[in-house]
Amino acid sequence: MMATRVWKSGMWMVTLACLALALVVGSMAALYTALPDMAVRTGADQHQLTWIVDGYTLTLACLVLLGGALGDRYGRRTMMVLGLIVFAAASAVPLFAEGPAWIIVARCVCGAGAALVMPSTLSLLTANFGEERRGLVVGVWAGVAGIGAMLGILGSGLLLRFSSWSAIFVAMSLAGVALALASFSLPESQDDSRPPVDLLGALTSGATVGALVLAAVQVPLHGWTHPAVLIPAALAPLAAAAFVAVELRMARPLLDVRLFAxxxxxxxxxxxxxxxxxxxxxxxxxxxxxxxxxxxxxxxxxxxxxxxxxxxxxxxxxxxxxxxxxxxxxxxxxxxxxxxxxxxxxxxxxxxxxxxxxxxxxxxxxxxxxxxxxxxxxxxxxxxxxxxxxxxxxxxxxxxxxxxxxxxxxxxxxxxxxxxxxxxxxxxxxxxxxxxxxxxxxxxxxxxxxxxxxxxxxxxxxxxxxxxxxxxxxxxxxxxxxxxxxxxxxxxxxGPKRGAAVPQAIEPEQEAVQLSKLMSSSSDHTLDT
Structure with missing residues (x-):
């Protein structure tokens, strides 16, 4: 009975995390099919349409490392809930202010919310499931991340069949609110040492990723040799060098760059x-x-x-x-x-x-x-x-x-x-x-x-x-x-690990005792199977 109850709790966590992930990944592609309708109804030109899509991606890419660090420091569930609330609120803005500029700003704020949600969904799962189950839940998470864009395109296509582009924002806002409320039922997870947030590392990493993504999204608009592409492309390696220099000198860096070795x-x-x-x-x-x-x-x-x-x-x-x-x-x-x-x-x-x-x-x-x-x-x-x-x-x-x-x-x-x-x-x-x-x-x-x-x-x-x-x-x-x-x-x-020990099977009674830690502890939520 205990094992069944805890297993259901774990599946509830996987379900919520994957639904939140599908929402923020699907939002990247959801507006692809709606752009012609938005152009007609809002008067947006091609440049504005591009930024309605890319503003979300750019903001998300710039802030996602900081979002992950904030989750480790202040709680991954807390950041997931906060990010969903921000995402939902920003998705509702175009329903009341339909001008292209307002939609672009709203999409950028949505990206900031997604930067809190996306790393939290994965880190909640890896922190709450032990090594024997971690591969499975990471596989499910990665599969949902892979199909998220297609789900967004399918969902928006269905909505456009019966309504206008604004229905997509209604759906994203309602989904964000529902998932935020449901996520309060999840256990909290964080780094117990509560390290300080490396703000300088966050600034330089955001500048690096932002410059690179900005250069990339400008290419279809201006071509490879336009200053709008060349300037951020030149700034990206400079910002990356600054990021590496900062992180190598920090006692608790945002990202230990030595990991790439x-x-x-x-x-x-x-x-x-x-x-x-x-x-x-x-x-x-x-x-x-x-x-x-x-x-x-x-x-x-x-x-x-x-x-x-x-x-x-x-x-x-x-x-x-x-x-x-x-x-x-x-x-x-x-x-x-x-x-x-x-x-x-x-x-x-x-x-x-x-x-x-x-x-x-x-x-x-x-x-x-x-x-x-x-x-x-x-x-x-x-x-x-x-x-x-x-x-x-x-x-x-x-x-x-x-x-x-x-x-x-x-x-x-x-x-x-x-x-x-x-x-x-x-x-x-x-x-x-x-x-x-x-x-x-x-x-x-x-x-x-x-x-x-x-x-x-x-x-x-x-x-x-x-x-x-x-x-x-x-x-x-x-x-x-x-x-x-x-x-x-x-x-x-x-290559494959050689001489690795084969894990021994765990009896159901032992598993129930170990899995019960997820329900009884707010600081140690590892499903150690």
Whole structure:
């Protein structure tokens, strides 16, 4: 009876943590399908639409390390509840102030709330589950993190089918309030030594990540050589050097940079960054491909990519056990190589492809992500002292945000360059008033072709061919990046542990006694199974 009661308590914690994680990760992508509707109803231009999406990512990336440290110092449950309240309140702002500037500010504040929530969800689980169960819960957490963006796209697509963009903010606000109230039932968890928060480290780390992400999100708007990209890109290594210098001199640093010398920690961080780089790069490119080339609606495009969630979630749950048996090197190297192969397969699709061929490539790609995501996250956590699991979770989260921003920048800029290279000769033969919209995007070119009538069909065909060419180049580039990373991580990551003792089975009565600590103690909540 005791074991059953405590097990239910543990599952309640996993459920709440994963729901909160799905909310803040899904919010990153939830507005992708709503941007056209927001442009019409709020008057937002393309630059403002970009910042409605990227303001959230930028703020989250800048503050997530600080959020993890605050959770270790003041309590992970406390930071999770506070972050959900901030997230919910900020999500409600656009319901009362619909101007683009207000929405951008609200999204930035949402990102600040998410920076408190995201590391707390993982560190609560790793602090409350012992090593024998930790691999499983980390696998579940990583699987939810992997499919969170797709859940956000699906949810927003369903809401837009029956309502306007404001319904997305209503849903996010209500979900934040409900999860905040439910999270009060969780046990508190924190570093009992109550270390001071390294504010200088937080400032320099935020500047480093912020400059890097800012440069990445500006690339699709301005190109690689624009000052808006070059200036923050130049500032990022300077801020990183300052961060390293500060942390090496601190008695209790925000993040001990020496951890990156640990092969598991370093390889896990690189792998997590690459996984989100690829995932968000593919989402950015292929959702457009399905809508503009295949003529899918936003909701149908989201459902078309939904099968990716199955292998991603299933393999993420079992991969930690595989890593224990075969080692981190094989899991990460193999997973990243499968991702690369899936992307190269996806790059072969065009306007004549069948959905069966597309979904096969998507399933291969997602299988690679599922195989490598949870072992990478587990390696980051395992390489950090338990009292600093909030910071370890924040490193994992920061790697994801950086990867997402860079993936969108790389895929978007290569797609734009490939489209321009093929459409420019066509544009040169068009009347002057038609040149700019046709050169801007496939959507604009198709609109122009439709206005022209039957005579515009050759223009539409040429624009589709140019877009397919750009998509092909973007996916090939992402695939090559994945394969190169697979080789690097495969050589660097540690192999299987040799001579490790096989854990002895624990009787149910002993397990009940040990698990009961979760319910009876506010300072030691380890589910030591």
């Amino acid at each position: 640990d092969r598991g920690f370093g390889a896990g961080t690189i792998s997590v960054t690459l996984q989100f780089l690829v995932s968000f790069g593919v989402f950015m490119v292929y959702v457009q491909f399905l809508q503009l080339v295949f003529g899918y609606s936003p909701l149908r495009a989201a459902f078309a990519m939904a099968p990716m969630m199955i292998p991603m979630l299933v393999l993420a749950v079992i991969a930690p056990k595989l890593a224990e048996r075969f080692g981190l090197r094989i899991l990460l190297g193999t997973g990243l190589a499968i991702i690369g192969a899936g992307l190269l397969l996806l790059a072969q699709t065009d306007a004549s492809s069948t959905y069966g061929g597309i979904v096969l490539a998507l399933l291969v790609t997602s299988a690679g992500v599922g195989l490598s995501t949870s072992p990478a996250t587990a390696a980051i956590v395992a390489g950090t002292p338990e009292e600093q699991h909030g910071v370890a979770a924040a490193v994992n989260d920061a790697a994801r945000e950086i990867g997402a921003a860079v993936g969108i920048a790389v895929a978007g800029s290569i797609l734009a360059a490939g489209y321009a290279a093929r459409i420019d000769p066509v544009v040169a033969r068009l009347p002057e008033p038609l040149r700019e919209p046709v050169s801007d995007s496939l959507a604009a070119a198709l609109a122009v072709a439709e206005q022209v009538g039957p005579a515009g069909q050759p223009l539409a065909d040429a624009a589709v061919e140019a877009f397919v060419h750009g998509t092909h180049q973007a996916l090939v580039a992402l695939g090559i990046i994945a394969l190169v990373t697979a080789a690097v991580v495969g050589a660097w990551a540690p």
